[in-house]
Amino acid sequence: MSVAKTANGRWRVKVKSKGLLVADQTFVLKRDADAYEAKQKRALLLGEFVDPKAGKVSLTEVTEMWMGSRAASISTKTHQTEGYALAAHLPTTLGNRPISSIRTSDLDALYGTMLHKLSRSTVMRFRNTLSSLFGWAVREALISKNPVLESRVPRGKGQDKKQEIYPYSLAELREVTADLTAKHPTLGPVALVLGLTGLRWGELVALRVRDVQLVPRPAFRVSRSASDGQEVRTVTKGGSARTVPLADEVVAIVKPLMAGRGPDDLLFVSPRGERLNGPNWKRAVGWTALARGRREHDLRHTAATLWLTNGIDLKTAQTWLGHSTATLTADTYSHWMGTDSDAAALARINAVLGDHTGTSSPNLRAEG
Known part of the structure; x- marks a missing residue:
């Protein structure tokens, strides 16, 4: 590496790796040039150096490269879903920018905009897809850091849409x-x-x-x-x-x-x-x-509800279903998970109402 003053009074930093020029940048102030040189030297020593030219590729172009790299390793449905989400929710203004210019604050703002019309769970899935995309860009040395990792989807906004399920008895x-x-x-x-x-x-x-x-x-x-x-x-x-x-x-x-x-x-x-x-x-x-x-997938819901309504605990049901967390299982089937107190309360109500033939309970007759 070298820092040298140019004919016009600016300071030029040349970054070389194994004898090859890998970066070349000019600064007005020498202290900025020295700071840049130190940063690049550290990155080279740690194996974290990213060619500045690589980061100039647009986010849209990187998205296309990433999607192409995944085509053979994931299911067609997942590939199509990810592609649709990125095409539908990634603004053109963001997509046209160099990937190295995307900041965490840009993503936080994007999530806030999405929450005006989408459920929080949808935005969270989109964030996960973006994280995979930017993580791949880091591994490909297009950028040095994944800005999605520090981004956050705000809580308390959006309208979560519960998936409707129609299990069989x-x-x-x-x-x-x-x-x-x-x-x-x-x-x-x-x-x-x-x-x-x-x-x-x-x-x-x-x-x-x-x-x-x-x-x-x-x-x-x-x-x-x-x-x-x-x-x-x-x-x-x-x-x-x-x-x-x-x-x-x-x-x-x-x-x-x-x-x-x-x-x-x-x-x-x-x-x-x-x-x-x-x-x-x-x-x-x-x-x-x-x-x-019913849909064919309602057969899966049938098994889950049969288990949960017949005493199988939530953690076991999660394991059998292959859900990543018990929270996912609970969110999907919460209204099918009756408690002992529910059953006892319903028994008391039925006792008060009497049987379905119209015969009243003694308490109701006394009140009449």
């Missing part, structure tokens, strides 16, 4: 499964498996024979997932493998599927022996006509 699940099975005997029972294990569709279709555990107790070992039309990924949406216990009804469905199959063979396959495809499965079992207005 156990009786309904069995009835619907019977209807689907009558339509397609081999594929109909898949609904019961989904409704009693809480697996995501992509996790179920990626299960192999070796993923079925029969001792010490029946369970699925869930460690892979596969979006329709995509290769199997050795990671689940929750990010880690988990074990999901199997009720006797599920074991009765699964055991015949394992007979004569190799450990790496897929457990659930189409009549042609291929991996199940969601739209094809729905057509084969007559889902639209027979599912009573």
